[in-house]
Amino acid sequence: VQSYYQVSLNIEIDQPKLVGDVEADVCIIGGGYTGLSTALYLVKEGVNVLLLESNKLASGASGANGGQVSGGMRRDQFYLEKTLGVDYAKALWEIGEKSKYHAKDLIDKYQIKCDYKKGIAHPNHKQKYCEESQRYVDHMNKNYDYHDIVYLSDNEMRDVTGSNTYYGGSYDEGEAHCHPLNYALGIAKAAISAGAKIYENSPALSYKVNDDHVKVITKEGSIKAARVVLACNGYLGNLEKSLTSKILPMNNYIVATKPLDSQTIKKINPRDIAFADSRFVINYFRLSADKRLLFGGGENYSQELSKN
Ligand SMILES: Cc1cc2nc3c(=O)[nH]c(=O)nc-3n(C[C@H](O)[C@H](O)[C@H](O)COP(=O)(O)OP(=O)(O)OC[C@H]3O[C@@H](n4cnc5c(N)ncnc54)[C@H](O)[C@@H]3O)c2cc1C
Incomplete structure:
Protein backbone atom coordinates (compact mmCIF):
# COMPACT_ATOMS: atom_id res chain seq x y z
CA VAL A 1 0.00 0.00 0.00
CA GLN A 2 1.30 3.46 -0.86
CA SER A 3 1.07 6.38 1.54
CA TYR A 4 -0.93 9.50 0.71
CA TYR A 5 2.32 11.37 0.11
CA GLN A 6 3.48 8.72 -2.34
CA VAL A 7 0.28 8.83 -4.39
CA SER A 8 0.37 12.63 -4.50
CA LEU A 9 3.96 12.88 -5.75
CA ASN A 10 4.64 15.48 -8.41
CA ILE A 11 8.24 14.46 -9.15
CA GLU A 12 9.35 11.03 -10.32
CA ILE A 13 12.96 10.22 -9.54
CA ASP A 14 14.42 6.87 -10.47
CA GLN A 15 18.07 6.35 -9.80
CA PRO A 16 20.08 3.20 -10.56
CA LYS A 17 21.40 0.63 -8.13
CA LEU A 18 25.14 0.81 -7.48
CA VAL A 19 26.92 -1.95 -9.38
CA GLY A 20 30.73 -2.04 -9.42
CA ASP A 21 33.55 -0.22 -7.67
CA VAL A 22 33.56 3.57 -7.78
CA GLU A 23 35.31 6.53 -6.16
CA ALA A 24 34.09 9.86 -4.79
CA ASP A 25 35.29 12.69 -2.57
CA VAL A 26 32.38 12.17 -0.20
CA CYS A 27 30.06 9.19 0.17
CA ILE A 28 26.76 10.07 1.84
CA ILE A 29 24.74 7.19 3.27
CA GLY A 30 21.01 7.96 3.51
CA GLY A 31 18.70 9.82 1.14
CA GLY A 32 16.44 11.90 3.42
CA TYR A 33 16.67 15.67 4.06
CA THR A 34 20.04 15.31 5.82
CA GLY A 35 21.72 13.31 3.08
CA LEU A 36 20.09 15.10 0.17
CA SER A 37 20.83 18.62 1.37
CA THR A 38 24.39 17.59 2.25
CA ALA A 39 24.73 16.27 -1.31
CA LEU A 40 23.28 19.46 -2.79
CA TYR A 41 25.53 21.82 -0.82
CA LEU A 42 28.68 19.79 -1.38
CA VAL A 43 28.14 19.34 -5.10
CA LYS A 44 27.51 23.09 -5.42
CA GLU A 45 30.96 23.57 -3.86
CA GLY A 46 32.48 21.40 -6.56
CA VAL A 47 32.83 18.29 -4.39
CA ASN A 48 32.44 14.93 -6.13
CA VAL A 49 29.51 13.45 -4.18
CA LEU A 50 27.94 10.02 -4.21
CA LEU A 51 24.83 9.18 -2.20
CA LEU A 52 23.56 5.70 -1.33
CA GLU A 53 19.94 5.09 -0.36
CA SER A 54 18.69 1.70 0.87
CA ASN A 55 15.25 2.03 -0.71
CA LYS A 56 13.71 4.88 -2.69
CA LEU A 57 14.84 8.42 -1.86
CA ALA A 58 13.04 9.92 1.14
CA SER A 59 11.55 6.56 2.05
CA GLY A 60 12.37 7.27 5.71
CA ALA A 61 11.02 10.07 7.91
CA SER A 62 11.59 12.76 5.28
CA GLY A 63 8.89 11.35 3.04
CA ALA A 64 6.40 10.51 5.76
CA ASN A 65 6.28 13.34 8.28
CA GLY A 66 3.80 15.99 9.37
CA GLY A 67 5.21 18.55 6.94
CA GLN A 68 5.37 21.19 9.67
CA VAL A 69 8.15 23.72 9.21
CA SER A 70 8.49 24.80 12.83
CA GLY A 71 10.76 27.23 14.61
CA GLY A 72 12.82 26.70 17.73
CA MET A 73 13.66 23.32 19.19
CA ARG A 74 11.65 20.43 20.60
CA ARG A 75 11.52 22.23 23.98
CA ASP A 76 10.41 25.84 24.22
CA GLN A 77 12.60 28.85 25.02
CA PHE A 78 11.45 28.98 28.67
CA TYR A 79 12.75 25.48 29.19
CA LEU A 80 15.96 26.08 27.24
CA GLU A 81 16.73 29.31 29.09
CA LYS A 82 16.17 27.64 32.44
CA THR A 83 18.30 24.60 31.71
CA LEU A 84 21.01 26.05 29.44
CA GLY A 85 21.06 29.79 30.16
CA VAL A 86 19.74 32.67 28.08
CA ASP A 87 22.69 32.99 25.67
CA TYR A 88 22.71 29.35 24.72
CA ALA A 89 18.92 29.27 24.44
CA LYS A 90 19.03 32.26 22.10
CA ALA A 91 21.72 30.62 19.98
CA LEU A 92 19.50 27.53 19.64
CA TRP A 93 16.54 29.72 18.71
CA GLU A 94 18.63 31.31 15.93
CA ILE A 95 19.49 27.86 14.55
CA GLY A 96 15.77 27.06 14.42
CA GLU A 97 15.04 30.36 12.69
CA LYS A 98 17.75 29.76 10.12
CA SER A 99 16.42 26.29 9.37
CA LYS A 100 12.97 27.73 8.61
CA TYR A 101 14.41 30.33 6.23
CA HIS A 102 16.74 27.75 4.77
CA ALA A 103 13.82 25.47 3.85
CA LYS A 104 11.95 28.38 2.26
CA ASP A 105 15.07 29.49 0.36
CA LEU A 106 15.50 26.00 -1.10
CA ILE A 107 11.85 25.94 -2.15
CA ASP A 108 12.15 29.34 -3.84
CA LYS A 109 15.56 28.81 -5.39
CA TYR A 110 14.80 25.41 -6.90
CA GLN A 111 11.10 26.11 -7.45
CA ILE A 112 10.08 23.07 -5.47
CA LYS A 113 6.34 22.50 -5.75
CA CYS A 114 5.46 21.29 -2.27
CA ASP A 115 2.34 23.29 -1.32
CA TYR A 116 4.24 25.49 1.15
CA HIS A 179 4.20 18.27 1.32
CA PRO A 180 7.29 16.65 2.86
CA LEU A 181 7.98 14.07 0.16
CA ASN A 182 7.70 16.53 -2.73
CA TYR A 183 10.00 18.86 -0.78
CA ALA A 184 12.61 16.10 -0.30
CA LEU A 185 12.47 15.02 -3.93
CA GLY A 186 12.77 18.65 -5.02
CA ILE A 187 16.08 18.82 -3.16
CA ALA A 188 17.10 15.50 -4.75
CA LYS A 189 16.30 16.83 -8.21
CA ALA A 190 18.41 19.94 -7.57
CA ALA A 191 21.32 17.82 -6.31
CA ILE A 192 21.15 15.49 -9.33
CA SER A 193 20.97 18.45 -11.74
CA ALA A 194 24.07 19.90 -10.09
CA GLY A 195 25.96 16.63 -10.64
CA ALA A 196 25.49 14.52 -7.50
CA LYS A 197 25.51 10.79 -8.20
CA ILE A 198 22.67 9.06 -6.41
CA TYR A 199 22.01 5.34 -6.12
CA GLU A 200 18.71 3.95 -4.87
CA ASN A 201 18.03 0.43 -3.61
CA SER A 202 21.69 0.30 -2.61
CA PRO A 203 22.03 -0.18 1.14
CA ALA A 204 25.48 0.40 2.60
CA LEU A 205 26.25 -2.88 4.37
CA SER A 206 29.41 -1.74 6.14
CA TYR A 207 32.12 0.88 6.04
CA LYS A 208 35.73 0.91 7.13
CA VAL A 209 37.82 3.97 7.88
CA ASN A 210 41.40 3.51 6.63
CA ASP A 211 44.34 5.92 6.97
CA ASP A 212 43.67 7.90 3.81
CA HIS A 213 40.20 6.83 2.69
CA VAL A 214 36.92 5.24 3.70
CA LYS A 215 35.63 2.10 2.01
CA VAL A 216 31.87 1.58 1.86
CA ILE A 217 30.51 -1.80 0.82
CA THR A 218 27.15 -2.48 -0.84
CA LYS A 219 25.75 -5.79 -2.06
CA GLU A 220 26.95 -5.31 -5.62
CA GLY A 221 29.63 -2.67 -5.34
CA SER A 222 31.91 -0.49 -3.26
CA ILE A 223 32.87 3.16 -2.87
CA LYS A 224 36.29 4.50 -2.04
CA ALA A 225 35.89 8.03 -0.66
CA ALA A 226 37.90 10.59 1.29
CA ARG A 227 35.00 11.04 3.71
CA VAL A 228 31.74 9.41 4.63
CA VAL A 229 28.57 11.05 5.98
CA LEU A 230 26.13 8.87 7.93
CA ALA A 231 22.68 10.37 7.28
CA CYS A 232 20.65 7.30 8.23
CA ASN A 233 18.52 8.71 11.06
CA GLY A 234 16.93 5.97 13.20
CA TYR A 235 17.34 3.42 10.40
CA LEU A 236 21.08 3.19 11.04
CA GLY A 237 20.82 -0.39 12.31
CA ASN A 238 24.23 -1.99 12.80
CA LEU A 239 26.07 0.20 10.30
CA GLU A 240 27.75 2.12 13.15
CA LYS A 241 27.81 -0.25 16.08
CA SER A 242 28.76 2.41 18.65
CA LEU A 243 25.34 3.98 18.03
CA THR A 244 23.14 0.90 17.67
CA SER A 245 22.26 0.62 21.36
CA LYS A 246 21.48 4.35 21.55
CA ILE A 247 18.61 4.22 19.05
CA LEU A 248 15.11 4.06 20.51
CA PRO A 249 12.53 3.05 17.89
C1 LIG B 1 5.59 10.55 11.65
C2 LIG B 1 6.62 11.65 11.70
C3 LIG B 1 6.20 12.97 11.70
C4 LIG B 1 7.15 14.00 11.74
N1 LIG B 1 6.72 15.28 11.61
C5 LIG B 1 7.61 16.29 11.50
C6 LIG B 1 7.18 17.61 11.23
O1 LIG B 1 5.99 17.87 11.07
N2 LIG B 1 8.12 18.58 11.15
C7 LIG B 1 9.46 18.31 11.29
O2 LIG B 1 10.29 19.24 11.19
N3 LIG B 1 9.91 17.05 11.51
C8 LIG B 1 9.02 16.04 11.60
N4 LIG B 1 9.46 14.76 11.78
C9 LIG B 1 10.91 14.53 11.85
C10 LIG B 1 11.55 14.61 10.46
O3 LIG B 1 10.78 13.88 9.53
C11 LIG B 1 12.97 14.04 10.53
O4 LIG B 1 13.70 14.75 11.52
C12 LIG B 1 13.71 14.18 9.21
O5 LIG B 1 12.96 13.69 8.13
C13 LIG B 1 15.03 13.42 9.31
O6 LIG B 1 15.67 13.45 8.06
P1 LIG B 1 16.91 12.51 7.82
O7 LIG B 1 17.38 12.73 6.44
O8 LIG B 1 17.89 12.74 8.92
O9 LIG B 1 16.35 11.04 8.02
P2 LIG B 1 15.41 10.13 7.08
O10 LIG B 1 14.51 10.93 6.25
O11 LIG B 1 14.79 9.11 7.96
O12 LIG B 1 16.44 9.47 6.09
C14 LIG B 1 17.34 8.47 6.46
C15 LIG B 1 17.53 7.62 5.22
O13 LIG B 1 18.65 6.78 5.40
C16 LIG B 1 18.39 5.59 4.69
N5 LIG B 1 19.31 4.58 5.19
C17 LIG B 1 19.37 4.06 6.45
N6 LIG B 1 20.35 3.15 6.53
C18 LIG B 1 20.93 3.09 5.31
C19 LIG B 1 22.00 2.33 4.75
N7 LIG B 1 22.67 1.43 5.49
N8 LIG B 1 22.33 2.52 3.45
C20 LIG B 1 21.67 3.43 2.68
N9 LIG B 1 20.63 4.17 3.16
C21 LIG B 1 20.28 4.00 4.45
C22 LIG B 1 16.93 5.31 4.99
O14 LIG B 1 16.36 4.41 4.04
C23 LIG B 1 16.34 6.71 4.91
O15 LIG B 1 15.83 7.01 3.63
C24 LIG B 1 8.54 13.70 11.80
C25 LIG B 1 8.97 12.37 11.80
C26 LIG B 1 8.02 11.36 11.75
C27 LIG B 1 8.50 9.93 11.73
Whole structure:
Protein backbone atom coordinates (compact mmCIF):
# COMPACT_ATOMS: atom_id res chain seq x y z
CA VAL A 1 0.00 0.00 0.00
CA GLN A 2 1.30 3.46 -0.86
CA SER A 3 1.07 6.38 1.54
CA TYR A 4 -0.93 9.50 0.71
CA TYR A 5 2.32 11.37 0.11
CA GLN A 6 3.48 8.72 -2.34
CA VAL A 7 0.28 8.83 -4.39
CA SER A 8 0.37 12.63 -4.50
CA LEU A 9 3.96 12.88 -5.75
CA ASN A 10 4.64 15.48 -8.41
CA ILE A 11 8.24 14.46 -9.15
CA GLU A 12 9.35 11.03 -10.32
CA ILE A 13 12.96 10.22 -9.54
CA ASP A 14 14.42 6.87 -10.47
CA GLN A 15 18.07 6.35 -9.80
CA PRO A 16 20.08 3.20 -10.56
CA LYS A 17 21.40 0.63 -8.13
CA LEU A 18 25.14 0.81 -7.48
CA VAL A 19 26.92 -1.95 -9.38
CA GLY A 20 30.73 -2.04 -9.42
CA ASP A 21 33.55 -0.22 -7.67
CA VAL A 22 33.56 3.57 -7.78
CA GLU A 23 35.31 6.53 -6.16
CA ALA A 24 34.09 9.86 -4.79
CA ASP A 25 35.29 12.69 -2.57
CA VAL A 26 32.38 12.17 -0.20
CA CYS A 27 30.06 9.19 0.17
CA ILE A 28 26.76 10.07 1.84
CA ILE A 29 24.74 7.19 3.27
CA GLY A 30 21.01 7.96 3.51
CA GLY A 31 18.70 9.82 1.14
CA GLY A 32 16.44 11.90 3.42
CA TYR A 33 16.67 15.67 4.06
CA THR A 34 20.04 15.31 5.82
CA GLY A 35 21.72 13.31 3.08
CA LEU A 36 20.09 15.10 0.17
CA SER A 37 20.83 18.62 1.37
CA THR A 38 24.39 17.59 2.25
CA ALA A 39 24.73 16.27 -1.31
CA LEU A 40 23.28 19.46 -2.79
CA TYR A 41 25.53 21.82 -0.82
CA LEU A 42 28.68 19.79 -1.38
CA VAL A 43 28.14 19.34 -5.10
CA LYS A 44 27.51 23.09 -5.42
CA GLU A 45 30.96 23.57 -3.86
CA GLY A 46 32.48 21.40 -6.56
CA VAL A 47 32.83 18.29 -4.39
CA ASN A 48 32.44 14.93 -6.13
CA VAL A 49 29.51 13.45 -4.18
CA LEU A 50 27.94 10.02 -4.21
CA LEU A 51 24.83 9.18 -2.20
CA LEU A 52 23.56 5.70 -1.33
CA GLU A 53 19.94 5.09 -0.36
CA SER A 54 18.69 1.70 0.87
CA ASN A 55 15.25 2.03 -0.71
CA LYS A 56 13.71 4.88 -2.69
CA LEU A 57 14.84 8.42 -1.86
CA ALA A 58 13.04 9.92 1.14
CA SER A 59 11.55 6.56 2.05
CA GLY A 60 12.37 7.27 5.71
CA ALA A 61 11.02 10.07 7.91
CA SER A 62 11.59 12.76 5.28
CA GLY A 63 8.89 11.35 3.04
CA ALA A 64 6.40 10.51 5.76
CA ASN A 65 6.28 13.34 8.28
CA GLY A 66 3.80 15.99 9.37
CA GLY A 67 5.21 18.55 6.94
CA GLN A 68 5.37 21.19 9.67
CA VAL A 69 8.15 23.72 9.21
CA SER A 70 8.49 24.80 12.83
CA GLY A 71 10.76 27.23 14.61
CA GLY A 72 12.82 26.70 17.73
CA MET A 73 13.66 23.32 19.19
CA ARG A 74 11.65 20.43 20.60
CA ARG A 75 11.52 22.23 23.98
CA ASP A 76 10.41 25.84 24.22
CA GLN A 77 12.60 28.85 25.02
CA PHE A 78 11.45 28.98 28.67
CA TYR A 79 12.75 25.48 29.19
CA LEU A 80 15.96 26.08 27.24
CA GLU A 81 16.73 29.31 29.09
CA LYS A 82 16.17 27.64 32.44
CA THR A 83 18.30 24.60 31.71
CA LEU A 84 21.01 26.05 29.44
CA GLY A 85 21.06 29.79 30.16
CA VAL A 86 19.74 32.67 28.08
CA ASP A 87 22.69 32.99 25.67
CA TYR A 88 22.71 29.35 24.72
CA ALA A 89 18.92 29.27 24.44
CA LYS A 90 19.03 32.26 22.10
CA ALA A 91 21.72 30.62 19.98
CA LEU A 92 19.50 27.53 19.64
CA TRP A 93 16.54 29.72 18.71
CA GLU A 94 18.63 31.31 15.93
CA ILE A 95 19.49 27.86 14.55
CA GLY A 96 15.77 27.06 14.42
CA GLU A 97 15.04 30.36 12.69
CA LYS A 98 17.75 29.76 10.12
CA SER A 99 16.42 26.29 9.37
CA LYS A 100 12.97 27.73 8.61
CA TYR A 101 14.41 30.33 6.23
CA HIS A 102 16.74 27.75 4.77
CA ALA A 103 13.82 25.47 3.85
CA LYS A 104 11.95 28.38 2.26
CA ASP A 105 15.07 29.49 0.36
CA LEU A 106 15.50 26.00 -1.10
CA ILE A 107 11.85 25.94 -2.15
CA ASP A 108 12.15 29.34 -3.84
CA LYS A 109 15.56 28.81 -5.39
CA TYR A 110 14.80 25.41 -6.90
CA GLN A 111 11.10 26.11 -7.45
CA ILE A 112 10.08 23.07 -5.47
CA LYS A 113 6.34 22.50 -5.75
CA CYS A 114 5.46 21.29 -2.27
CA ASP A 115 2.34 23.29 -1.32
CA TYR A 116 4.24 25.49 1.15
CA LYS A 117 1.78 27.49 3.26
CA LYS A 118 2.32 29.76 6.24
CA GLY A 119 1.05 29.32 9.76
CA ILE A 120 0.99 26.82 12.61
CA ALA A 121 -1.34 27.14 15.60
CA HIS A 122 -0.51 25.52 18.92
CA PRO A 123 -3.83 24.96 20.70
CA ASN A 124 -3.88 23.92 24.35
CA HIS A 125 -5.84 20.82 25.27
CA LYS A 126 -5.94 21.98 28.91
CA GLN A 127 -6.96 25.41 30.11
CA LYS A 128 -4.19 25.48 32.69
CA TYR A 129 -1.59 25.81 29.89
CA CYS A 130 -3.11 29.01 28.51
CA GLU A 131 -1.52 31.43 30.93
CA GLU A 132 1.91 30.03 30.12
CA SER A 133 1.19 30.28 26.37
CA GLN A 134 0.28 33.92 26.83
CA ARG A 135 3.48 34.58 28.79
CA TYR A 136 5.45 32.75 26.10
CA VAL A 137 4.05 34.93 23.33
CA ASP A 138 4.91 38.08 25.34
CA HIS A 139 8.37 36.73 26.05
CA MET A 140 9.07 36.00 22.39
CA ASN A 141 7.74 39.41 21.32
CA LYS A 142 9.76 41.33 23.92
CA ASN A 143 12.95 39.36 24.41
CA TYR A 144 13.47 37.76 21.01
CA ASP A 145 12.00 40.56 18.94
CA TYR A 146 9.90 37.81 17.35
CA HIS A 147 6.53 39.16 16.29
CA ASP A 148 5.20 36.40 14.04
CA ILE A 149 3.71 34.75 17.12
CA VAL A 150 0.42 35.93 18.65
CA TYR A 151 -1.89 34.60 21.33
CA LEU A 152 -5.35 33.33 20.36
CA SER A 153 -8.08 33.31 23.02
CA ASP A 154 -10.29 30.25 23.65
CA ASN A 155 -12.89 31.61 21.24
CA GLU A 156 -10.39 32.59 18.56
CA MET A 157 -8.79 29.14 18.73
CA ARG A 158 -12.18 27.48 18.52
CA ASP A 159 -12.92 29.54 15.42
CA VAL A 160 -9.79 28.28 13.67
CA THR A 161 -10.08 24.65 14.80
CA GLY A 162 -13.87 24.34 14.80
CA SER A 163 -13.44 22.30 17.98
CA ASN A 164 -14.53 22.84 21.57
CA THR A 165 -11.90 20.44 22.83
CA TYR A 166 -9.29 23.19 22.61
CA TYR A 167 -8.67 26.28 24.69
CA GLY A 168 -6.48 29.21 23.66
CA GLY A 169 -2.88 28.98 22.52
CA SER A 170 -0.35 30.54 20.22
CA TYR A 171 -0.41 31.05 16.48
CA ASP A 172 2.88 31.46 14.63
CA GLU A 173 2.74 32.96 11.16
CA GLY A 174 6.50 32.48 10.77
CA GLU A 175 6.02 28.72 10.76
CA ALA A 176 4.64 26.82 7.79
CA HIS A 177 3.62 23.46 6.38
CA CYS A 178 4.32 21.62 3.15
CA HIS A 179 4.20 18.27 1.32
CA PRO A 180 7.29 16.65 2.86
CA LEU A 181 7.98 14.07 0.16
CA ASN A 182 7.70 16.53 -2.73
CA TYR A 183 10.00 18.86 -0.78
CA ALA A 184 12.61 16.10 -0.30
CA LEU A 185 12.47 15.02 -3.93
CA GLY A 186 12.77 18.65 -5.02
CA ILE A 187 16.08 18.82 -3.16
CA ALA A 188 17.10 15.50 -4.75
CA LYS A 189 16.30 16.83 -8.21
CA ALA A 190 18.41 19.94 -7.57
CA ALA A 191 21.32 17.82 -6.31
CA ILE A 192 21.15 15.49 -9.33
CA SER A 193 20.97 18.45 -11.74
CA ALA A 194 24.07 19.90 -10.09
CA GLY A 195 25.96 16.63 -10.64
CA ALA A 196 25.49 14.52 -7.50
CA LYS A 197 25.51 10.79 -8.20
CA ILE A 198 22.67 9.06 -6.41
CA TYR A 199 22.01 5.34 -6.12
CA GLU A 200 18.71 3.95 -4.87
CA ASN A 201 18.03 0.43 -3.61
CA SER A 202 21.69 0.30 -2.61
CA PRO A 203 22.03 -0.18 1.14
CA ALA A 204 25.48 0.40 2.60
CA LEU A 205 26.25 -2.88 4.37
CA SER A 206 29.41 -1.74 6.14
CA TYR A 207 32.12 0.88 6.04
CA LYS A 208 35.73 0.91 7.13
CA VAL A 209 37.82 3.97 7.88
CA ASN A 210 41.40 3.51 6.63
CA ASP A 211 44.34 5.92 6.97
CA ASP A 212 43.67 7.90 3.81
CA HIS A 213 40.20 6.83 2.69
CA VAL A 214 36.92 5.24 3.70
CA LYS A 215 35.63 2.10 2.01
CA VAL A 216 31.87 1.58 1.86
CA ILE A 217 30.51 -1.80 0.82
CA THR A 218 27.15 -2.48 -0.84
CA LYS A 219 25.75 -5.79 -2.06
CA GLU A 220 26.95 -5.31 -5.62
CA GLY A 221 29.63 -2.67 -5.34
CA SER A 222 31.91 -0.49 -3.26
CA ILE A 223 32.87 3.16 -2.87
CA LYS A 224 36.29 4.50 -2.04
CA ALA A 225 35.89 8.03 -0.66
CA ALA A 226 37.90 10.59 1.29
CA ARG A 227 35.00 11.04 3.71
CA VAL A 228 31.74 9.41 4.63
CA VAL A 229 28.57 11.05 5.98
CA LEU A 230 26.13 8.87 7.93
CA ALA A 231 22.68 10.37 7.28
CA CYS A 232 20.65 7.30 8.23
CA ASN A 233 18.52 8.71 11.06
CA GLY A 234 16.93 5.97 13.20
CA TYR A 235 17.34 3.42 10.40
CA LEU A 236 21.08 3.19 11.04
CA GLY A 237 20.82 -0.39 12.31
CA ASN A 238 24.23 -1.99 12.80
CA LEU A 239 26.07 0.20 10.30
CA GLU A 240 27.75 2.12 13.15
CA LYS A 241 27.81 -0.25 16.08
CA SER A 242 28.76 2.41 18.65
CA LEU A 243 25.34 3.98 18.03
CA THR A 244 23.14 0.90 17.67
CA SER A 245 22.26 0.62 21.36
CA LYS A 246 21.48 4.35 21.55
CA ILE A 247 18.61 4.22 19.05
CA LEU A 248 15.11 4.06 20.51
CA PRO A 249 12.53 3.05 17.89
CA MET A 250 9.43 5.26 17.99
CA ASN A 251 6.68 4.99 15.40
CA ASN A 252 4.17 7.77 14.88
CA TYR A 253 1.20 7.65 12.52
CA ILE A 254 -0.68 9.92 10.11
CA VAL A 255 -4.06 9.21 8.53
CA ALA A 256 -5.49 10.93 5.46
CA THR A 257 -9.25 11.31 5.00
CA LYS A 258 -11.00 11.58 1.66
CA PRO A 259 -11.17 15.17 0.31
CA LEU A 260 -13.48 17.26 2.51
CA ASP A 261 -16.32 19.45 1.27
CA SER A 262 -16.02 23.22 1.46
CA GLN A 263 -18.50 23.56 4.36
CA THR A 264 -16.47 21.21 6.54
CA ILE A 265 -13.23 22.95 5.63
CA LYS A 266 -14.72 26.32 6.52
CA LYS A 267 -15.60 24.91 9.90
CA ILE A 268 -12.45 22.98 10.84
CA ASN A 269 -9.65 24.92 9.18
CA PRO A 270 -10.80 28.13 7.47
CA ARG A 271 -7.28 29.60 7.41
CA ASP A 272 -5.66 26.48 5.89
CA ILE A 273 -3.00 26.43 8.60
CA ALA A 274 -1.36 23.54 10.44
CA PHE A 275 -1.91 22.60 14.08
CA ALA A 276 0.35 21.03 16.70
CA ASP A 277 -1.34 20.74 20.07
CA SER A 278 -0.06 20.73 23.64
CA ARG A 279 -0.18 16.97 24.28
CA PHE A 280 3.06 15.23 25.21
CA VAL A 281 2.51 12.93 22.22
CA ILE A 282 1.39 15.73 19.97
CA ASN A 283 -1.71 15.60 17.79
CA TYR A 284 -0.85 17.44 14.58
CA PHE A 285 -3.11 18.07 11.64
CA ARG A 286 -3.58 20.15 8.53
CA LEU A 287 -5.21 20.03 5.12
CA SER A 288 -3.49 18.60 2.08
CA ALA A 289 -3.53 20.53 -1.19
CA ASP A 290 -6.52 18.44 -2.30
CA LYS A 291 -8.30 19.20 1.00
CA ARG A 292 -7.94 15.96 2.89
CA LEU A 293 -7.47 16.15 6.62
CA LEU A 294 -4.01 14.76 7.42
CA PHE A 295 -4.10 13.88 11.11
CA GLY A 296 -1.01 12.67 12.94
CA GLY A 297 -0.49 11.41 16.45
CA GLY A 298 -0.15 8.32 18.58
CA GLU A 299 3.07 6.44 19.06
CA ASN A 300 4.36 2.99 19.68
CA TYR A 301 7.84 1.82 20.44
CA SER A 302 8.65 -1.11 18.20
CA GLN A 303 11.32 -2.13 15.69
CA GLU A 304 8.49 -3.13 13.35
CA LEU A 305 7.77 -0.35 10.86
CA SER A 306 4.29 0.15 9.48
CA LYS A 307 4.00 -0.95 5.84
CA ASN A 308 2.36 2.30 4.68
C1 LIG B 1 5.59 10.55 11.65
C2 LIG B 1 6.62 11.65 11.70
C3 LIG B 1 6.20 12.97 11.70
C4 LIG B 1 7.15 14.00 11.74
N1 LIG B 1 6.72 15.28 11.61
C5 LIG B 1 7.61 16.29 11.50
C6 LIG B 1 7.18 17.61 11.23
O1 LIG B 1 5.99 17.87 11.07
N2 LIG B 1 8.12 18.58 11.15
C7 LIG B 1 9.46 18.31 11.29
O2 LIG B 1 10.29 19.24 11.19
N3 LIG B 1 9.91 17.05 11.51
C8 LIG B 1 9.02 16.04 11.60
N4 LIG B 1 9.46 14.76 11.78
C9 LIG B 1 10.91 14.53 11.85
C10 LIG B 1 11.55 14.61 10.46
O3 LIG B 1 10.78 13.88 9.53
C11 LIG B 1 12.97 14.04 10.53
O4 LIG B 1 13.70 14.75 11.52
C12 LIG B 1 13.71 14.18 9.21
O5 LIG B 1 12.96 13.69 8.13
C13 LIG B 1 15.03 13.42 9.31
O6 LIG B 1 15.67 13.45 8.06
P1 LIG B 1 16.91 12.51 7.82
O7 LIG B 1 17.38 12.73 6.44
O8 LIG B 1 17.89 12.74 8.92
O9 LIG B 1 16.35 11.04 8.02
P2 LIG B 1 15.41 10.13 7.08
O10 LIG B 1 14.51 10.93 6.25
O11 LIG B 1 14.79 9.11 7.96
O12 LIG B 1 16.44 9.47 6.09
C14 LIG B 1 17.34 8.47 6.46
C15 LIG B 1 17.53 7.62 5.22
O13 LIG B 1 18.65 6.78 5.40
C16 LIG B 1 18.39 5.59 4.69
N5 LIG B 1 19.31 4.58 5.19
C17 LIG B 1 19.37 4.06 6.45
N6 LIG B 1 20.35 3.15 6.53
C18 LIG B 1 20.93 3.09 5.31
C19 LIG B 1 22.00 2.33 4.75
N7 LIG B 1 22.67 1.43 5.49
N8 LIG B 1 22.33 2.52 3.45
C20 LIG B 1 21.67 3.43 2.68
N9 LIG B 1 20.63 4.17 3.16
C21 LIG B 1 20.28 4.00 4.45
C22 LIG B 1 16.93 5.31 4.99
O14 LIG B 1 16.36 4.41 4.04
C23 LIG B 1 16.34 6.71 4.91
O15 LIG B 1 15.83 7.01 3.63
C24 LIG B 1 8.54 13.70 11.80
C25 LIG B 1 8.97 12.37 11.80
C26 LIG B 1 8.02 11.36 11.75
C27 LIG B 1 8.50 9.93 11.73
